[in-house]
Amino acid sequence: MSVLDGSRASLDQRILLADGTPVDVRSLGPDDAEALVRLHRELPERDRWLRFATVSSHGLAPYATAAAISGQVWGAFLGAELVGAMHLARDTATSAEAEVAVTVGHRMQAHGVGTALLERAVLESRRQGIRRWSAEVLAENTAMVRVFADLGLPTTRQQDGPSMHVVVTLPDDDDPEGTARYSAAALTRSSRAARAGLEPALRPRSVAVVGAGRKRGSVGRAVLDTLVAGGFAGRVHVVHPEAPTIGTIPAVASVELLPEAPDLVILATPPDALPALAEACGRRGARALLIVTSGLAAAGVDGAVLAAVHRHGMRLIGPNCLGLVDTDPEVHLDATFAPAAAPSGTVGVVTQSGGVAIAVLEALRGLGLGVSTLVSVGDRYDVSSNDLLAWWSGDAATSVAVLHVESFGNPRAFSRLARRVSARIPVLAVRAASSDVGARAAASHTAASATPAVRRDALYRQAGVQPVDDLGELSGALAALCWSPPSPGDRVAVLGNAGGTNVLAADACVAAGLRVPPLATATRERLDALLPATAATAGPVDTTAAVDAATFAACLEVLRDAEEIDAIVAVVCPTALGDPGTALGRELARPGRRPVPVLTVALDQRVRVAAVTAPDGRPVAASFADPADAVHALAHLVRRGADLARDPGRPLPAEEHPVDLATARAVVAGVLARAPGGGWLEPDECAALVRAAGLDLLPGRTTRTVDEAVAAAREYGGPVALKAVAEGVVHKSERGGVALAVEGDDAVRAAVTGFAERFGAAWHGTVVQPMAPPGAEMLVGVAGDPDFGALVTAGVGGTGTDVADRRWHRLVPMTTTDLAELLDELPLHRGIAARLVDRDRLAVVIARVARLAELLPQIAEMDLNPVVCTPDACRLVDARVRVAPVTGPPPPGPRADVTTGEKR
Structure with a gap:
């Protein structure tokens, strides 16, 4: 995230209020006490009475200072101004209940500040284990009572005289359906906010162009000429330091001299001029910027431009982009430097590449189709494909959406938004190249198959997005979808x-x-x-x-x-x-x-x-x-x-797939205490973790000496499996670290001695297990990702594990339909699997792994391989797990879904 000003660390989130205004939300500290005091002191008497049941400001300063120092206060900033604050107060550090209080500055009331802060409070409460809020609200403060009621969470109210006691029950790990309901309500709010935030860019009443030359041949002049020739329905202004007119449009010498505050300013100047221009636009009251200029990062001005954008609450499209189009008859906005005017139609387009945008426009023109909206987001400093998905979710003029996404700033938000849009209109995505370099370095079979392309395709599948591999396929798909029924x-x-x-x-x-x-x-x-x-x-x-x-x-x-x-x-x-x-x-x-x-x-x-x-x-x-x-x-x-x-299904039910989260978290905490940077779990730790998810792991004992291994084998009786425990050895069978069907003391001694000789100083034990009954061997695994979330993999296990095209994938959180479709893809109806794999039992294994991965983001890699399936059971024979600390800022709240604020 960018820095709002030079005095603070990076911001937690940039979010959109209900009216589309961007604000920055972050935790407050002692340095913010003065701003917090000012927020409370400047409340009118009526607001102060509704908030504190007093009209006096006496005592607010100590309260505000103490609250800020406590670290349990979050503020919403419009530029440098604190416009709202939320305070969580719990009796003890382990209490499951907290009192919540919200204060919003008078001029920003009814803009959605309170709701946005409470959404952030939901996120913080879940992180801290808070299950309920309580709040004391004056009964006459109907606006605040309504804010609580409209959150989408179970709420009870009890009036006691002039006060209303409000209790809000928060989403819980054991209530995935309640979490889904809240997420749906929050997504509706964030989509409305995103649409409102794009209004100044896509439906501007006035546009100013900066950087259009007197002679044709510059990008700025091309954008201006296209804008005018397209019959823009609003007012057009031009800024030029010398020329009295550009084309047919009168010009002013500076942004400050514009006759009105423009909704949209198009900047096509050299990078060095952009920080001052962005600041001037903000001061003049511009609501959105479109920067077609490239090379901001190379010129070292990207941070300054973003700071100005954030300081003045503007939206930013670009930089390094082709421009944008809205063919609504009441708008007629064509602000691009494409070689020809954009054809009008019903296809919505968002691309990161200007060249792809031009190619799509030409393809549509050749088919006699056209665009409703087109936005080239370029380097995507602010507005992204998520914003456009939110726009199309409520745009009746768009019947098909086309995406060209080279990277995902917030893939989880993309999934939620795309799923909602695809329920209404088809969504096509041109697949961009994905690097598999990271996957080649992965240690587990699951992580090795979890390439960027696999994650992307799983994301598209679960979100209802239809990928195409080239522009030719895109043309055919658009023609079919526009002219034929499904x-x-x-x-x-x-x-x-x-x-x-x-x-x-x-x-x-x-x-x-x-x-x-x-x-x-x-x-x-x-x-x-x-x-x-x-x-x-x-x-x-x-x-x-x-x-x-x-x-x-x-x-x-x-x-x-x-x-x-x-x-x-x-x-x-x-x-x-x-x-x-x-x-x-x-x-x-x-x-x-x-x-x-x-x-x-x-x-x-x-x-x-x-x-x-x-x-x-x-x-x-x-x-x-x-x-x-x-x-x-x-x-x-x-x-x-x-x-x-397709029935989207419901979240995997917690009551059918319970996870002993306390035990699982304790295992992970123990590993991270031993290895703060993360690492592979010891066999006993792996066993404890998977059993916390209710999975049936074959019994085993970790032994440290040859004699201990012999004794353990005698206790199990019959043939046993021996697995070396050696530092840095993950795939034991490939390194000669597995011996199967070993029977008798001498054979056990020989196998364990062989491990010790083979691995030398790295060897520090042997796992002894009874042999699993013969069956069909499957693999179930997890590859974690801080952005996409965990990817669950299932496929052929055992000796067939390395056949990469025999694995199938889904991202968490999975629904019951996701699970059923994954099982349908698995080759359970062929060969030995048709006789030995009980689909319902395998479903339980996959579902519990999915829930464990969703609840424990520290799981970086997990391989359950093989899972031996027989008609009466699915037994985990081996488990390998690597955990890593979860670092960085907290995951985005719902109102930040469409405002990633990312520069790359």
Whole structure:
């Protein structure tokens, strides 16, 4: 986070109030006592009475000073001004209840300061183990009573004379559903705040451009010309130190001389000029900045620009960006230096790359589509894709969203926002490159597979975001989603007049995970009545090249009526006998048909994707030059249909998957006390940790000498497994540190002696376990991440562990639907797993690992491998866990979801 001024350490969070005003929230200390006293003393008598049941300011100074010193006060700052404070007071350091009090400066009341501070209080209370708040509020202070009631938390009120005693029950680790309800309410508030915060940028009443030259050829002049040519509905001002006019717009010599406080200022000047300009814009009352200039960090001015933005409560788009567009007829804002005006439409676009933004605009133009809003966020110092997701969540003018995200500032917030938006409209994301360097250094099998790309794809999947790999696929997906209904299923019929191309289309369907089932007898009979005897009607349907356009359209009608079919790919090839494609537009425009998506392939088509149009000219389907492109686009329609039908599920129930959190935390604390930087748990510690999650770990004993190992093996009786305990050795079997089915004293002595010789000074013991019964071997694991949260991995274990494409992943927190879908992906219906793996028992293992990972962010890596599955049990044979301290600022509160404040 940036520094508000030079006198303090970095801020905890930058958040948005209900009206979109950015404020900074941080804990207060002794240096803030004067500001806290001033906040209370400047309250009007009426406010002071409602807050303290007194109109006197006597005694406020000692109270405020003592509160600040206690470290349990958090303040909201608008620039350098403290506009609100929240105080948590608990009787003892271990008390589960605290008294909470909020004070908001008079001019900032009804802006959402109190609610934002209470959201921060929820975060701090959970960190400190506080379960309940109590507050004494005057009954006549209805505004404060309503703030408590509207938080989305269980609240009780009891009036005692003029006072109201309010008790608020906070989200609890053992109540994931209550936590989810609160998170949903907070997300609604943060989304509204984000939309309000973007109003000055996307719906400005006035725009000022700084950096537009007298001659064309500069970026600033290009933005100004585009803005004017686009017919911006508001007022346009220009700042130029010398010229009286730029183009047709009168200019003023400085920002201070602007005739009004602009909503949006566009800055296209050299980096060195930006700190002073940002400060001047803030002083003049600007509400948002758009900085197209690049190179701020290299010039060393990035911190100063951000400080000015924060000091004056402005929003910032960029720097190093193409600009922004809002095609709303009441706005007509096109503030970019793209080569052509942005086409108007219903596609929302946010990109980090200006080049990608231009490419998307050209692709949309080629399809006859356009944008509702486009924002190039560039280096994303403030406004990010999260802000735009919040905007689109309430924007009826946007029917499809497109994201190009090179990195995630707040991936957990992205997931929550994208999930909400994708429930309303399709969300597409162009996959950017991801580095796997960090994963190659990971020690555990799970962490090695948890590459940045895997985390990103898991994030997209659980949030309902559909990724595309290139701009060509994006064009096809947009055409399909804009012109066809979602597919209710994955059963595809292929219809064509060129048999070889039909086969290519059918093969592409299978490769894409779609089904091409045989057609029902009744459907085939209707097709046989239309087609020559040489036609093939079992599926794919080959009409032969001899059919005319009307017959081909009639066959399409039959397939649209077929209940056994969810979608259709129609392949047409013009011949000397005619072009079957000429009747498709009319047939697809006919009303009253089942909403079955139809994508066409025209083998003579010169462009990659185009529209099939109705007689009145409106697009009714997408047409492709290549069958594979058509099928890829169809897969997006199938995915969209599945997403719309998907039950999001509920949080994994704590009562079914309890975690002994006190024991688990004690284990982790013990390891971190021994190794403050983190490290691998000893076998006994691993056992205690996984058993705290209620998991069935095979019994074992850690022995330190050969004789102890022999004695332990005798007690277990029968063959045993021996595992070396050696410093720095994680994958024991790969290093010769595992001996299986060892039986008899001599064999045990020989194996343990071999460990000691092999590992030398690093060897300090042997784990002795009874042999697990034979079964299917699975892997369940965790790879922690401070930004994304823990990634849970499941897949084939034992000797098949290193087959990377046999692992499947989900991020926590997982829902019951996430768990069910993960189990559906696992190969439980094939081979030995079909006979030995009880799905419900494996589900319990995965769910408890997921809950443990969610509740203990210190888990950096965990491998349960193998988990031996038999029809009556899933037994953990080995567990490896690495923990690391959780450092850095607290996780973002809900109101900070859309304001990461990140520079990189």
